[in-house]
Amino acid sequence: xxxxxxxxxxxxxxxxxxxxxxxxxxxxxxxxxxxxxxxxxxxxxxxxxxxxxxxxxxxxxxxxxxxxxxxxxxxxxxxxxxxxxxxxxxxxxxxxxxxxxxxxxxxxxxxxxxxxxxxxxxxxxxxxxxxxxxxxxxxxxxxxxxxxxxxxxxxxxxxxxxxxxxxxxxxxxxxxxxxxxxxxxxxxxxxxxxxxxxxx
Numbered sequence: 001x002x003x004x005x006x007x008x009x010x011x012x013x014x015x016x017x018x019x020x021x022x023x024x025x026x027x028x029x030x031x032x033x034x035x036x037x038x039x040x041x042x043x044x045x046x047x048x049x050x051x052x053x054x055x056x057x058x059x060x061x062x063x064x065x066x067x068x069x070x071x072x073x074x075x076x077x078x079x080x081x082x083x084x085x086x087x088x089x090x091x092x093x094x095x096x097x098x099x100x101x102x103x104x105x106x107x108x109x110x111x112x113x114x115x116x117x118x119x120x121x122x123x124x125x126x127x128x129x130x131x132x133x134x135x136x137x138x139x140x141x142x143x144x145x146x147x148x149x150x151x152x153x154x155x156x157x158x159x160x161x162x163x164x165x166x167x168x169x170x171x172x173x174x175x176x177x178x179x180x181x182x183x184x185x186x187x188x189x190x191x192x193x194x195x196x197x198x199x200x
Contacts, residue, residue, distance in 0.1 A: 014050070014059075019103040023106045030056065058124070065127070087136070088184060148190075152190055160183055
């Protein structure tokens with residue numbers, strides 16, 4: 001019988017426990033003891049894998065960022081290869097249930113607030129921002145004048161982040177579906193304006 005590598009399994013269990021505990025108690029209420037109780041593993045094992053609270057949050061965010069990237073690649077692969085479809089896949093992935101469920105949303109909110117104070121979390125945030133911007137520019141380039149790319153990509157990124165934040169904090173006043181439709185409507189409008197500009 002082949003030997004099962006327990007390390008990835010344990011890490012995934014611990015990551016899930018981190019998301020559960022942050023979702024229920026917030027970052028201030030997240031303790032090694034609560035992670036231990038949620039995961040069913042000893043505090044010693046939790047400390048071995050993560051070291052402390054910042055390590056717990058960093059690992060949880062690496063997990064969410066990896067899921068975000070993998071989901072985007074899957075969504076793009078499932079569509080036609082048109083640049084507009086890539087743009088719509090980017091929007092849909094950022095508002096998918098994986099990224100907007102209460103546990104993930106609360107962890108994202110904690111991550112953003114803590115990244116102001118922690119260099120490693122700030123680096124992860126920069127990686128996330130650059131990846132989104134690069135994907136948007138790549139998808140917009142065949143559709144818009146070159147001089148429009150930077151501003152349009154930054155606007156779409158700001159809309160995604162802003163509407164995501166409003167949906168996470170609005171207690172139902174705006175949901176992910178509404179936010180997604182608004183982002184897509186802006187993209188279609190700017191693409192139509194770009195085509196008119198090119199035809200002049």
